[in-house]
Amino acid sequence: MPRAVCGRLASALRGTRAQPPAVAQRCVHASVSRPSPDQSERTRKPPRAFDPALLEFLVCPLSKKPLRYEASTNELINEELGIAYPIIDGIPNMIPQAARMTRQSKKQEEMEQQ
Structure with missing residues (x-):
């Protein structure tokens, strides 16, 4: 102050x-x-790591389904909806607007296959 x-x-x-x-x-x-x-x-400390034990309590705020931790991207993944929530300094950012899409929509997939 x-x-x-x-x-x-x-x-x-x-x-x-x-x-x-x-x-x-x-x-x-x-x-x-x-x-x-x-x-x-x-003296800056390295960023805190995410504690995977939290997965027992965390669910996707949109679907209320369990999430999977992806260590390589440091994200929590919702496989059903295809979204990934970022983890910043060990704290998951569970705001849907902050999530990124992990897969393309079905329409885009169909158009690419043709």
Whole structure:
């Protein structure tokens, strides 16, 4: 948080009955101890991997059918609908608009065969 926002937050907290000074201290500490851009690039963690155990709980938001994890493309695949949901930093993006089509429509397939 910018220092001005932290200062306003600390002032507002002082005006309340509960007066939690620890919150204001954490806010100020967080704004001061941020690493410089050089440090953040060197200490940047690799993207988190998807945990396949989540497949037990995740279903396609459109068909409500189970999904298959494809490690090579880092996507969750719905075979029935032919769509793939991307996984970004270990988190599946289950928004239908973000999914890509994995196969062509039947009409396109028929036209190519002729």
